[in-house]
Amino acid sequence: MNLTPDMLVPLPVVVPLTAAGMTLVATRRTRTQRLITVSALTLTVAVSAALVYLSDTRGPQVVNVGGWSPLEGIVLIADRLASLMLLVSVVVTLAVVLFSIGEGRSSFDEESDGQAPLAIFHPTLLVLSAGVSTTFLSGDLFHMYVGFEMLLAASFVLLTLGGTRERVRAGVNYVAVSLVSSLVFLSAIALVYAAAGTVNLAHLAYRLSSVDADTRLALELMLLLGFGIKAAVFPMSGWLPDSYPTAPASVTAVFAGLLTKVGVYAVIRTEVLLFPDDRVSPMLLVAAALTMVVGILGAVVQDDIKRMLSFTLVSHIGFMIFGIALGGELGLSAAIFYMVHHILIQSSLFLVAGLIERRGGTTSTMRLDRLATTSPLVAILFFVPAMNLGGIPPFSGFVAKVGLIEAGVADGGWLAYTLVAASVVTSLLTLYALSRTWARAFWRPPFSEDGRPLRDLPDPDRDVSQALVPGVVTPTILLIVVGLALSVGAGPLFALTDRAAYDLLETVVYTQAIFPEGVPQ
Numbered sequence: 175m176n177l178t179p180d181m182l183v184p185l186p187v188v189v190p191l192t193a194a195g196m197t198l199v200a201t202r203r204t205r206t207q208r209l210i211t212v213s214a215l216t217l218t219v220a221v222s223a224a225l226v227y228l229s230d231t232r233g234p235q236v237v238n239v240g241g242w243s244p245l246e247g248i249v250l251i252a253d254r255l256a257s258l259m260l261l262v263s264v265v266v267t268l269a270v271v272l273f274s275i276g277e278g279r280s281s282f283d284e285e286s287d288g289q290a291p292l293a294i295f296h297p298t299l300l301v302l303s304a305g306v307s308t309t310f311l312s313g314d315l316f317h318m319y320v321g322f323e324m325l326l327a328a329s330f331v332l333l334t335l336g337g338t339r340e341r342v343r344a345g346v347n348y349v350a351v352s353l354v355s356s357l358v359f360l361s362a363i364a365l366v367y368a369a370a371g372t373v374n375l376a377h378l379a380y381r382l383s384s385v386d387a388d389t390r391l392a393l394e395l396m397l398l399l400g401f402g403i404k405a406a407v408f409p410m411s412g413w414l415p416d417s418y419p420t421a422p423a424s425v426t427a428v429f430a431g432l433l434t435k436v437g438v439y440a441v442i443r444t445e446v447l448l449f450p451d452d453r454v455s456p457m458l459l460v461a462a463a464l465t466m467v468v469g470i471l472g473a474v475v476q477d478d479i480k481r482m483l484s485f486t487l488v489s490h491i492g493f494m495i496f497g498i499a500l501g502g503e504l505g506l507s508a509a510i511f512y513m514v515h516h517i518l519i520q521s522s523l524f525l526v527a528g529l530i531e532r533r534g535g536t537t538s539t540m541r542l543d544r545l546a547t548t549s550p551l552v553a554i555l556f557f558v559p560a561m562n563l564g565g566i567p568p569f570s571g572f573v574a575k576v577g578l579i580e581a582g583v584a585d586g587g588w589l590a591y592t593l594v595a596a597s598v599v600t601s602l603l604t605l606y607a608l609s610r611t612w613a614r615a616f617w618r619p620p621f622s623e624d625g626r627p628l629r630d631l632p633d634p635d636r637d638v639s640q641a642l643v644p645g646v647v648t649p650t651i652l653l654i655v656v657g658l659a660l661s662v663g664a665g666p667l668f669a670l671t672d673r674a675a676y677d678l679l680e681t682v683v684y685t686q687a688i689f690p691e692g693v694p695q
Contacts, residue, residue: 180235182228183250185221186260186307189214194300201293208275211296215268215303222264225257230670234677234687236313244374244688249313251687254674255510256310259439262514263310266431266521267303269653271296273525274424276645277532294331302328302428309436313688315363315373318440322359322404326352329433332425333417340420351403351413359400366393376688379447379681394449398441398458405437407495408465411488415472418487419480419537423528426480430487431521435513438494445498446506446678458499459589465492466600473607479527479537482611483520486563486604490516493578493600496593500581506675508577511668515562515570518657522559525650529555530615532646539614546616551647553616559654560612562661564605570660575601577668 193214200206228235234253238244252260274295305324312318326349334345367373369389370381382390403410414434418426445454469489476482494516497509527537533549534542546553562569575597582594660667677683685693 180237182221182224183235183237183252183311184239186218186225186264187250187304187311189218189221190300190304190307194297194304197296197300204293207293207296211271211300212268212275214300215264215271218264218303218307219261219268222257222261225252226254226261226670228252229254229257230673234684236687244313245372245377245694248317249374249688250311251313251684252311253684253687254670254677255439255442258510258514258670258674259310259435260307262517263306263432263435264303265656266517266653267299267306267428269521269525269649269656270424270428271299272649272652273427273528273646274299274422276643276647276649277424277528295335298328298331299428302332302432306432306436310439313375315366315375315378315444319356319359319363322356322436325433325436326356329429333421333429335422335425343420345417347413348417355400355403358396358403362393362396362400365396369393374688375443375447376685377693379685380693382448390449391453394445394454397444398454401437401440401444402461403437405434405441405495406465406488406491407437407461408468408488408492411465411469411491414488415481415484418484419478423524423531427521427524427528430483430524431517434487434491435494435517438491438498438509438513441495442498442506442509442678446501447681447684450681452501455499455501456589458495459593462492462495462499463593463596465489465495466596467492470600470603470607474603474610476607477539477614479530479539479611479615480524482607483523483527486607487520489600489604490520490563493575493597496597497578497581499593500578500585500590502581502585503672503675503679504577504581504584506678507668507671508574508581510671510674511570511577512574514667514671515574515657515660518653518660519559519563519571522650522653522657523556523563525653526552526556526559529646529650534615539611542615543619544617553612555647555650555654556616557612559657560608561605562657564608565601566605568661570657570664573661573664573668 193210196210197207200210225235229252234251237250239248239250301324305321305328308321308324309318312321330345330349333348334341363373366378369385370378372378372381406414418429421429466489469485469492473482473485473489476485493512494509497505497512529552530542530545531537533552534545536542562571565571565575578597579594582590
């Protein structure tokens with residue numbers, strides 16, 4: 175059998191799933207589990223990087239699983255957008271795994287910090303990685319739904335690791351919301367099939383054009399509702415700030431970086447390919463503005479670092495929806511660039527929050543005691559991605575926001591100008607929230623709830639602080655460096671996202687990759 179480049183396409187799904195099975199077999203062999211996981215994710219990073227190159231130079235890479243035709247079986251397609259998202263997601267997952275190994279999160283021995291045995295951490299995280307890859311590569315709606323369900327099952331296990339009351343409560347809330355989202359998505363798939371007779375995305379791009387306009391609008395709104403819940407778009411974002419902060423830092427980092435972006439990716443893929451008439455653009459612009467403003471207003475009043483970061487996560491989803499709603503090459507390119515930037519930076523900040531919790535015994539800014547003097551490295555590690563997220567030049571956050579503002583000004587509509595103003599205000603408030611947190615956590619003594627210094631009084635809410643070890647610091651630094659590399663390579667990356675946006679708008683690129691002989695009637 176001749177090996178072809180497109181044979182790489184299934185590997186980001188197959189390799190993590192195979193490794194997950196191997197780590198389950200090696201349940202009581204911690205070192206073996208770690209070796210398998212790191213090796214599998216490193217291989218997946220290499221494969222994803224190769225797919226980015228191949229999709230950019232040779233066009234979308236397509237595999238019909240099992241040799242079935244696209245209309246009868248599963249089709250996987252790695253175009254510029256999907257392969258870029260794959261690469262960034264696996265890089266973050268690998269960094270999170272290395273961080274978790276450094277803190278002993280995944281062992282049966284005393285390194286697990288007194289928690290329940292967590293030998294299921296590695297297989298579960300690998301299944302989550304496979305679910306993310308499945309969603310990105312799927313060429314049909316139902317297979318995309320399967321990827322979402324893999325995410326749901328794995329994320330619930332990760333969210334409740336340790337079995338504490340707070341984590342179980344947050345996990346139950348998260349699963350309830352996710353099940354509602356999945357039910358809406360599955361119902362939408364059934365209705366799409368009833369209306370168009372197919373769930374293949376390339377085939378739907380052709381078939382839906384002949385469906386009644388009102389029916390098409392109803393299908394679009396149902397898909398947006400399902401994806402909007404997963405992406406935490408306002409007013410469907412209330413579940414996120416209560417769910418993420420209870421999880422361990424390594425889990426929260428991968429959640430913050432990937433899970434909501436999977437929903438945003440699904441919105442991009444379906445809106446541009448299946449519903450190019452822009453009928454819901456005004457609604458998306460309003461939702462983007464509310465997501466930005468409400469999210470950041472929640473962030474500025476938080477005293478807990480994890481909750482503050484969770485609210486900024488919600489807020490910055492609004493920037494991505496802004497670019498999607500604008501449409502056009504400028505808007506989509508800026509939205510894709512912003513996704514890549516945000517995945518890396520938000521994940522970095524949650525890993526730093528884990529360092530803060532480890533060093534200070536808490537993530538409450540009221541309880542932390544001048545960490546800049548006791549741990550200046552952590553102060554620097556928080557400051558750099560915080561300024562990046564706030565959009566300070568010359569960081570990639572500034573470049574991404576300028577791209578979105580440029581697209582908004584080019585649109586010229588009053589709603590677009592309103593979003594430009596909202597994005598500027600949100601950026602300033604983000605900078606304020608992050609600077610306030612940095613000042614409180616690293617420069618001032620702890621305070622009681624009534625504002626009086628605690629001095630040397632014992633704090634019952636603070637755990638015993640632990641020394642920082644290279645195993646947790648090194649992956650955090652590496653992920654921050656990758657985020658900084660986006661600033662250095664912003665030009666080439668923006669050129670790549672421009673080409674990805676062009677491919678999205680020229681839907682014939684996608685449809686011909688799957689149906690080279692023409693889309694069936």
